[in-house]
Amino acid sequence: MKFTCAQSDLNTNLSLVSRAVPSRPTHPILGNILLTVDADTQTVSLTGFDLSLGIRATIGAEIIEAGNLTLPAKLLSDIVSRLPQGEITIATIANDDDEEILTTIKSASGSFQIRAMAATEYPELPTIEEGQTLTIPISVFSDGLKGALFAASADETKQILTGVHIRTSGSAAAPTENLEFAATDGHRLAVVHTSALLSVNTALEEQEGNKSENLTGFALTIPARALRELEKILGAKQEDETLSLHFDDSQIIFDLGDRRLTSRKLEGSYPAYEQLIPDRFSRTLTVDRKRLIGGLELVSVIADQKNNLVKFTLDGEKGQLSLAVDTKDVGNARESMPAEITGTDTEIAFNVKYLMDGLKALAAQEIKMHLNEGTQPAIFTPLGGLKMTYLVMPVQIRE
C-alpha cells in the first residue's frame, strides 16, 4: 500500500473520522482508523467506528499501490497535524508478520515509522441493501438539529430520550411532506417544524423507477451523539447541498458524497409529545430575547449556587417582567425589563438552565412566552425565523 496526498486534506478528515474512534476501545483495532486505498478512483477512504457510530471520509490521492490498512488513530492524527503543509506519502514496508505492518509517513520535513494492524480484523460499517431513501436540503436538516438537539436527554438510562425524533406529519396522499424534529428529556421539549420538499423513495421503487410511496407514519429516532457529529460535518458544507438518508429497521446512513456517517437507530416508541403542548393560553409575554438572556445570566450567578431556580413576575400595568432569585445561604438577585403582557399578572418559576438552553436556540430578536397558571407548562416561540416550539415545565414555588 502506498499513496501520496495533501497534508491539509488528510489532517481535516482525520480529525473528522477520529470523532467516531472510541477513547477506550473494547478491542485494540477499534482504536485505529481504517485506510482503504483505491487505485480505480484514486481515493483514500478513512473510517472510524465504535460499533454504534461510524464516520467515513474520502479524499483524493495519488495511488501508487492499492490496499487496506489500519493505523492508530491518535498517533496518526498527532503526526499528520504537526507535519508542514504539502505532500505526505504513506507506505507500508513489506513484512511477513500479518499482525503488525511497519508503515512510513514522509513529508518534506520529517519521516516516521509506525506500526499498523491488518484491515482484515476491522469491522465492516453497516450497509443498507433494502429500506428507504430520503433526500433533504442541508439547510433544513441543520435547522432541525439546531432547534432540537440540545433538548435530548444526556442520561443514558433514558434510552429513547437520548435521541432526536424525526418524522413527517401530514396526509397519506401527499408524496412530499414537512419534516418535524423533536427532542425531550422529560423536563422540556423542543419541536422544530421545517418546510421542505422531500424526495422519498424505497430502494425497490428507485430500482423500478416507480413513484414515491405513502409516507404516513414515517418516523425515526437517532442518537443525539451521532447527530452532534453530523451537525459538525454539515457545518463544513454548503447550505444548498443535499443530504441523503438511507435507513432500514436498525441502521441509518447519512450520505454526503465524500463523507458518510452511519448510526444505529434507537428502538422503542417515542413519547406522543404533541399531547403535552396546550391548545390555548390565558397569558402571553413578548420580550427582547437578548435582554432576557442577559438578565437570566446575571441573576443565575446566585441561582447557580443552589437550586438553579428563577422566578418570573409578570406586571401587565407596568409592562414589566421581573426576574428574581432567592437563595437562603448565598443571597438574592433582582432584574427587570420591559415586556408586552396580555392576561392577568402572575408568577411562574423555572430551572434557569432549561430556559437558557431554549432561549439560545430560539433564533429571533423577540420571543413570545405563552402560559396559563404557574403550575402548567409554558411554551416559548420565536417571533419570525425558524418555526419552533419550546416547552418548559415550571417548578412549583414554595412560599
Place this chain on the structure above:
Amino acid sequence: MKFTCAQSDLNTNLSLVSRAVPSRPTHPILGNILLTVDADTQTVSLTGFDLSLGIRATIGAEIIEAGNLTLPAKLLSDIVSRLPQGEITIATIANDDDEEILTTIKSASGSFQIRAMAATEYPELPTIEEGQTLTIPISVFSDGLKGALFAASADETKQILTGVHIRTSGSAAAPTENLEFAATDGHRLAVVHTSALLSVNTALEEQEGNKSENLTGFALTIPARALRELEKILGAKQEDETLSLHFDDSQIIFDLGDRRLTSRKLEGSYPAYEQLIPDRFSRTLTVDRKRLIGGLELVSVIADQKNNLVKFTLDGEKGQLSLAVDTKDVGNARESMPAEITGTDTEIAFNVKYLMDGLKALAAQEIKMHLNEGTQPAIFTPLGGLKMTYLVMPVQIRE
C-alpha cells in the same frame, strides 16, 4: 460602608487579587476578599491572601461611607464580571449580627444581596518595618522572570528549588550592580544576567538620607508561584515603570504603587549553580531556533508516548543536525536541519520537554549549543538579545 466605582476597574482588580485566594481555604474567611474603603484617599483596596501569597490592588472610588468588609471571592467576581459596564454601588445594610452582614451590589441593570463577613477576622498582610529596599525597572525584572521562572521545580518536596534565586554579583565597592536570576529543578538550570542600575537602600538609611549600603552577598529565593502572579501583574504595566522590593528575613513585598504582592521567602541555601556550568567546550552548534523547535515538536509525537527522549546527531561535514526518536512499541521519527558545527561529530540525547522549555525562553533567532561529551552537561545561549544561559543534563544513550 458604601462606595461607588467603575465596573471595569473593580472587575479587572478582582480577577487579579482572586489569584491569591485559595480554592480550598483552611478557614472560611480566607475564601473572601477584604475590601478596605478609605474616605481620605477616596480609594478601595482589595486583598486576597492565602497566608503565603498576598495580592492587594487599590482602585479609585467615590466613598460615601468608609469601612472594612470581606465578601466571598468567587461569588463577588462572578457577579461583578457579569454586570454591565458603568457604575456599581456596594453598600452594607445595618445589621446587629456581627458575623454576617448583608451587602447590596447595585448597577444600572440588576441588584444583588449577598452575605459578607466582618473584616476583623481577616489576617493582616505582612508589613516590613526594617530591612532592605530595592528599586528595579520593570523591564529588567520581567526579563529575569521570563528567562528563569519556567525552570523552577514543580515538586513541592524540593523546597528551595521551587523558587527563583535572585542575587547581585559584583564587588563590595559598587553601590549599583547587576541582578542575576536563576532557577533549577535538578535536571536543567536557567540563569539570566540582567544589566540594570539598581537603587538599594536599607529602610534606616532611607530615613536618614544616607548613601547605599554594601550589597555583597545579597540574595533572595522567592516561590515561583508568587513570581508567576507577579509576572501577570507586571505584564499590565509599562516597561519603563519601576518595581520596589522590600524584604526582611522572612518576607518580601513587591510594590507597584496601586498594586502590591507579598510573599514569604524560601528558606535554606540555594545550590551553588555557577559551579555546574563548564568553563570550556569542545564542540559548538549554531542553529535556527524556530527550526529546531519545529523539528522537536514533530519528532516528539513519538517520544511523548514513552520515554520523552530525543537523540541529536551532529554531522560537521554535512553541516547538519539530525533529530531521532526511537520507541520500541510505537515507532520512530527522523528530522534533519542545517547547522553550523565546530568540533568532532558526536551524539547526545536529551529529554525533549527540558529542551523545549528552554528553547521557548531563549528569545533569539539563532541559538548556540555548547557541549563536550555526550554524558556531560550541554548549555544553550541565544545569539543576541537577553543574556541567558540554559544548561541541560543529557540522558545517557543505551545502545
